[in-house]
Amino acid sequence: MSDVTLSLGVDASQMESGLGKAKSALKGLEAQANQKGIFERLNNDVKNLGGTFSTLKDQIAGGNIVGALATVSKSAGAMGPLAPILGGVGVAMAGVAVAAGGMWSAMSRAKEMRNTAEQSGLLVTELFPLQKIFAQVGLEAEQIPLVMTQLRGSLETLGDPASKASKAFEKIGLSAESFKGKTYYEALKLIGGALSSTKDKTDALNAATEAFGARKGTKVGQALAGADFAKLEAKTPESAKIIQEQGDVFQRFQIAIGKLKPSLDSFFIGMAKEIVPSLESAASKIESSSSKLTKAGEALAILLKEAGKLAAITYYAPKELDKKINATERGGLLSLFKLFGMEPNKNLVNLPSQNEGPGYFYPQANEGPQSANYPLASEAGPKGGMVNTGEAKALKIERPELISASLAKLGGGASGMGTESLNVQREQLSVMQQMLTALRASGPNSAAPMIDIYGNSSIAVTA
Amino acid sequence: MAKFIETNIQGLETFSDYLNAIYLTGKRSMKEQAFTHFKGVVRNMYAITFPMGGKKRSGSFKFNQDGERTGSVDFPGGKKAGQIVIGRDVNNAFMTPKEAKLVLSGERLGAYYRALEQYRNESPEATFAWYLQTRNKYKHPKPGRRPVKAMNKMFVYRQLIERQGFVASGWNKAAAYFGISVPSWIAKYSTSNGSLAVQDQGNVYKLQAICSTQHPNAAELQAGADVAMNMQKQNMKRILLNLLKKQNKRRGFISK
Numbered sequence: 244m245s246d247v248t249l250s251l252g253v254d255a256s257q258m259e260s261g262l263g264k265a266k267s268a269l270k271g272l273e274a275q276a277n278q279k280g281i282f283e284r285l286n287n288d289v290k291n292l293g294g295t296f297s298t299l300k301d302q303i304a305g306g307n308i309v310g311a312l313a314t315v316s317k318s319a320g321a322m323g324p325l326a327p328i329l330g331g332v333g334v335a336m337a338g339v340a341v342a343a344g345g346m347w348s349a350m351s352r353a354k355e356m357r358n359t360a361e362q363s364g365l366l367v368t369e370l371f372p373l374q375k376i377f378a379q380v381g382l383e384a385e386q387i388p389l390v391m392t393q394l395r396g397s398l399e400t401l402g403d404p405a406s407k408a409s410k411a412f413e414k415i416g417l418s419a420e421s422f423k424g425k426t427y428y429e430a431l432k433l434i435g436g437a438l439s440s441t442k443d444k445t446d447a448l449n450a451a452t453e454a455f456g457a458r459k460g461t462k463v464g465q466a467l468a469g470a471d472f473a474k475l476e477a478k479t480p481e482s483a484k485i486i487q488e489q490g491d492v493f494q495r496f497q498i499a500i501g502k503l504k505p506s507l508d509s510f511f512i513g514m515a516k517e518i519v520p521s522l523e524s525a526a527s528k529i530e531s532s533s534s535k536l537t538k539a540g541e542a543l544a545i546l547l548k549e550a551g552k553l554a555a556i557t558y559y560a561p562k563e564l565d566k567k568i569n570a571t572e573r574g575g576l577l578s579l580f581k582l583f584g585m586e587p588n589k590n591l592v593n594l595p596s597q598n599e600g601p602g603y604f605y606p607q608a609n610e611g612p613q614s615a616n617y618p619l620a621s622e623a624g625p626k627g628g629m630v631n632t633g634e635a636k637a638l639k640i641e642r643p644e645l646i647s648a649s650l651a652k653l654g655g656g657a658s659g660m661g662t663e664s665l666n667v668q669r670e671q672l673s674v675m676q677q678m679l680t681a682l683r684a685s686g687p688n689s690a691a692p693m694i695d696i697y698g699n700s701s702i703a704v705t706a
Numbered sequence: 707m708a709k710f711i712e713t714n715i716q717g718l719e720t721f722s723d724y725l726n727a728i729y730l731t732g733k734r735s736m737k738e739q740a741f742t743h744f745k746g747v748v749r750n751m752y753a754i755t756f757p758m759g760g761k762k763r764s765g766s767f768k769f770n771q772d773g774e775r776t777g778s779v780d781f782p783g784g785k786k787a788g789q790i791v792i793g794r795d796v797n798n799a800f801m802t803p804k805e806a807k808l809v810l811s812g813e814r815l816g817a818y819y820r821a822l823e824q825y826r827n828e829s830p831e832a833t834f835a836w837y838l839q840t841r842n843k844y845k846h847p848k849p850g851r852r853p854v855k856a857m858n859k860m861f862v863y864r865q866l867i868e869r870q871g872f873v874a875s876g877w878n879k880a881a882a883y884f885g886i887s888v889p890s891w892i893a894k895y896s897t898s899n900g901s902l903a904v905q906d907q908g909n910v911y912k913l914q915a916i917c918s919t920q921h922p923n924a925a926e927l928q929a930g931a932d933v934a935m936n937m938q939k940q941n942m943k944r945i946l947l948n949l950l951k952k953q954n955k956r957r958g959f960i961s962k
Contacts, residue, residue: 247918251721253740
């Protein structure tokens with residue numbers, strides 16, 4: 244007789260005591276807050292939160308950094324006491340800011356465009372007019388590489404006068420000589436022109452079928468024959484050129500972010516597992532005694548989302564920003580950085596002294612980022628990846644005025660990047676580079692101090 | 707609107723990691739979570755314990771229309787698989803006159819009938835007793851196909867079918883405690899071949915389910931326990947993802 248034993252041992256005492264500590268900390272916080280009248284302020288903030296967030300959102304979306312800072316500086320004081328609990332959310336929020344606005348999908352789309360163009364033997368700038376032409380007859384962009392492969396095959400047989408393609412092309416006035424020295428795109432234009440000028444529709448149809456295959460030949464032929472290439476080329480957006488020129492950067496960025504993604508995902512979960520649930524659990528468990536705090540928690544979550552976006556953006560603020568903001572706004576910004584676990588920006592030279600901060604944080608001496616804090620950059624080597632993080636200095640922004648324009652897009656949500664319009668702009672790329680640097684610099688471990696409030700449970704399986 | 711973040715789970719490895727994460731994310735108490743997921747492990751053990759188990763003790767589970775595992779134990783499937791094995795074993799042990807006529811001829815058929823004579827008056831119970839005695843340590847009969855009356859062979863087969871579910875019934879005590887429904891061919895056995903110990907000391911919970919068996923392949927169930935645990939981890943991961951998605955949606959991190 245043998246026993247198959249299944250055992251589960253759970254010791255939740257440490258975890259419960261951790262949560263108990265969190266609860267009592269919140270209660271203490273509540274008492275402290277009550278004593279200092281913070282709750283009244285917080286309540287007022289909660290009441291006005293709708294308006295504040297809407298203002299903040301508009302300001303960020305509109306690129307009004309100075310205005311947004313002023314808004315945050317008003318709220319930062321109220322957020323102050325909760326900072327120890329919420330600390331470390333910064334990187335996640337920065338990640339949210341990166342992920343927000345469909346940036347990732349836009350990058351993916353750009354990469355797809357480049358890949359499609361490469362597979363088709365075309366430039367991205369050539370792909371755009373073709374997409375429009377093909378769309379008119381119901382063909383999707385994904386089918387372009389297939390059509391182009393068929394065309395390449397047909398053009399290769401033109402050298403043989405006995406080939407079907409050669410005979411069919413001859414009837415519409417084209418020969419192997421006509422295609423000499425032409426790119427595939429030019430070849431398409433040539434075929435389109437020949438098809439439109441051919442009077443015998445049967446000949447045109449035969450040629451199109453030979454050139455583009457029996458299945459799609461008719462449709463492609465129709466599309467090319469009626470296409471106004473010049474007009475469509477003139478409408479090709481600037482972004483197509485950017486994708487063509489900067490395709491490698493997109494790819495490298497995606498690879499770099501791809502490497503970061505596991506730690507970011509892990510951090511999001513870390514945030515969900517270690518911070519937010521504790522807040523929620525703790526908040527729900529003390530709800531009866533402090534409904535105010537729960538409401539405030541919900542409100543703060545929304546505020547954090549917007550503020551996180553702002554923090555990520557202003558982390559590498561240019562010197563011009565420093566000149567534009569007053570002491571209160573600067574203090575608000577410093578509070579914001581502190582809240583999100585970021586070191587103050589070196590460009591903010593006029594730091595208030597330890598007694599001047601309007602919030603409950605005191606700005607620390609700004610030592611600047613140290614290379615030791617850049618594990619990913621160190622890994623990438625002195626040349627770094629896309630950005631030269633090896634120098635570990637504040638990022639040099641060549642065109643700071645572009646940030647605000649980019650922010651409008653960042654805050655505006657996903658505009659997508661359909662075939663009709665590509666919204667990836669050059670300045671967005673610049674912001675993405677800065678974001679990447681910020682993410683690398685911040686690292687995924689900012690939430691570490693929160694982890695120790697949880698104990699361990701154990702499980703053993705024996706048989 | 708954009709989908710802001712993709713909810714994914716990384717960094718959770720052990721059962722306790724998942725248990726902690728689910729507790730912290732969900733609304734139930736740790737006791738409820740621990741008991742619920744231990745119940746899940748016990749249920750998975752049914753899917754692994756004979757006659758269920760499938761190939762390489764991968765577990766007998768039901769599948770939905772999309773071909774995804776539902777988590778429900780495929781008891782009928784397990785029973786049927788067991789019946790196939792029993793049928794094969796009984797066929798390997800016995801040959802009825804009808805079967806002999808199909809596969810034997812001449813002198814060999816004559817020898818078969820001469821041998822059958824000595825079992826002409828054998829009772830079904832005696833045939834069954836002979837079958838049980840001649841099984842090897844893996845409970846399979848030695849090949850040989852002894853002559854037998856058709857009625858007696860059927861009796862042996864039915865007796866073996868009747869005994870199905872005995873090993874799995876080792877988990878019945880735990881099933882009764884946790885409210886796991888099991889089919890009558892397993893539930894009919896007493897709970898004496900299994901035990902369950904539950905300790906609740908405030909924040910410390912100890913749960914132990916034991917399935918006692920004489921099955922020669924019981925060692926396979928040792929590995930099966932790990933499989934059952936991993937299966938439950940997958941269930942917990944799914945639950946956790948759903949919880950996180952709901953929370954992230956509520957917080958506005960994802961819009962759909």
